[in-house]
Amino acid sequence: MSNYKTSTVGLAEQFKALSNPHRLALFQRLMTCCVPGTQCGLDEAARFCVGDLGEGLDIAPSTLSHHLKELQRCGLIQTERQGKNVHCWIDPAVLDKLSHFFAVR
Amino acid sequence: MSNYKTSTVGLAEQFKALSNPHRLALFQRLMTCCVPGTQCGLDEAARFCVGDLGEGLDIAPSTLSHHLKELQRCGLIQTERQGKNVHCWIDPAVLDKLSHFFAVR
DNA sequence: TCTATAGTTCGAAATATGTCGAATTATAAA
DNA sequence: TTTATAATTCGACATATTTCGAACTATAGA
Numbered sequence: 001m002s003n004y005k006t007s008t009v010g011l012a013e014q015f016k017a018l019s020n021p022h023r024l025a026l027f028q029r030l031m032t033c034c035v036p037g038t039q040c041g042l043d044e045a046a047r048f049c050v051g052d053l054g055e056g057l058d059i060a061p062s063t064l065s066h067h068l069k070e071l072q073r074c075g076l077i078q079t080e081r082q083g084k085n086v087h088c089w090i091d092p093a094v095l096d097k098l099s100h101f102f103a104v105r
Numbered sequence: 106m107s108n109y110k111t112s113t114v115g116l117a118e119q120f121k122a123l124s125n126p127h128r129l130a131l132f133q134r135l136m137t138c139c140v141p142g143t144q145c146g147l148d149e150a151a152r153f154c155v156g157d158l159g160e161g162l163d164i165a166p167s168t169l170s171h172h173l174k175e176l177q178r179c180g181l182i183q184t185e186r187q188g189k190n191v192h193c194w195i196d197p198a199v200l201d202k203l204s205h206f207f208a209v210r
Numbered sequence: 211t212c213t214a215t216a217g218t219t220c221g222a223a224a225t226a227t228g229t230c231g232a233a234t235t236a237t238a239a240a
Numbered sequence: 241t242t243t244a245t246a247a248t249t250c251g252a253c254a255t256a257t258t259t260c261g262a263a264c265t266a267t268a269g270a
Contacts, residue, residue, distance in 0.1 A: 008133065009126050016124035020258080021117045028113065031209055050217060063259055065218055084216050084267050092209075099207035102200045104136055125228075155247060168229055170248050189237050189246050 011101065013074040023067045026053050030077060030090045049085035116206065118179040128172045131158050135182060135195045154190035 018024050030048060054064040068088060071077045079088050123129050135153060159169040173193060176182045184193050 008129050012124055012126045012129045015120045015129065019117055019121035019124045021114050022258090024113050024117045024120065051215095059258095060260055061217065062219080062261075066258080069218085081217090081266085086217065095207045095209055099204050102204035102207075104197075104200055127228085156245095164228095165230055166247065167231075167249080171228080174248085186236080186247090191247065 010074070014076055014098070017070050017074045017076055020067065020070075022057055022059055022063075023071055025057060026064075026067060027071060027076060027090070029053055030088060031095070033089065047087040047089045049082070049087050050079075051085070053088060115179075119181055119203070122175050122179045122181055125172065127162055127164055127168075128176055130162060131169075131172060132176060132181060132195070134158055135193060136200070138194065152192040152194045154187070154192050155184075156190070158193060 018027060030053070033047065050064065050068060053068070054061070057064070059067075068077065068079065072079055076094055077088050077090055079086050081087075123132060135158070138152065155169065155173060156166075158173070159166070162169070164172075173182065173184065177184055181199060182193050182195055184191050186192075
């Protein structure tokens with residue numbers, strides 16, 4: 001447990017979150033705002049709200065909510081209420097960590 | 106959604122394979138042979154056989170076999186019989202792909 | 211205050227997964 | 241040919257996951 005995010009169990013939880021096609025699609029949408037020059041999580045214009053994220057995925061709101069909760073539980077995404085909406089975003093450090101895991105160098 | 110299927114569903118299957126702590130541990134062991142100067146899959150000395158891979162994981166041989174089959178099914182690892190043993194390895198291209206998926210910038 | 215919108219929680223049902231032991235196959239060695 | 245070792249397949253069972261609809265909470269605006 002020295003570092004939850006990089007331990008085998010913590011990593012496995014993140015991969016489990018990404019193992020569902022719906023959740024992976026949600027994550028990929030959030031990734032699109034993580035581009036050069038953009039500060040994910042700081043630039044609110046680059047965030048998605050829950051409803052918009054689920055657009056076109058054809059799942060019930062309760063299912064969408066459940067999936068986002070799973071993504072958050074394992075540390076893959078962040079959420080914050082903004083009035084009637086709840087905004088979601090990815091901390092770029094999360095992507096860095098996962099990218100490096102597979103980069104054996 | 107053909108694009109949705111090829112990119113998202115295939116990836117989700119690989120993440121599902123890595124979502125089990127035992128399978129992730131197996132994959133991590135195989136990753137250790139993917140180091141600079143080593144050609145995974147070509148240098149047989151750098152491969153693990155099934156029995157050695159499961160060493161210390163405390164799972165039944167049948168379970169080990171099942172997990173490796175899952176890793177292979179989604180394209181994460183390769184296997185080849187070598188006499189009494191079956192050798193396993195990772196194609197470095199697989200690691201590149203996954204690393205790049207998370208490398209947004 | 212009342213209403214509409216956005217999202218969450220809960221309980222249930224169908225399906226998938228992880229695991230084992232027993233039986234089986236493949237190979238090498240005696 | 242017989243035996244030992246390495247690994248897989250199969251059947252079973254307990255547990256986990258995915259999904260929904262109904263009910264609920266939170267907020268903004270009229």
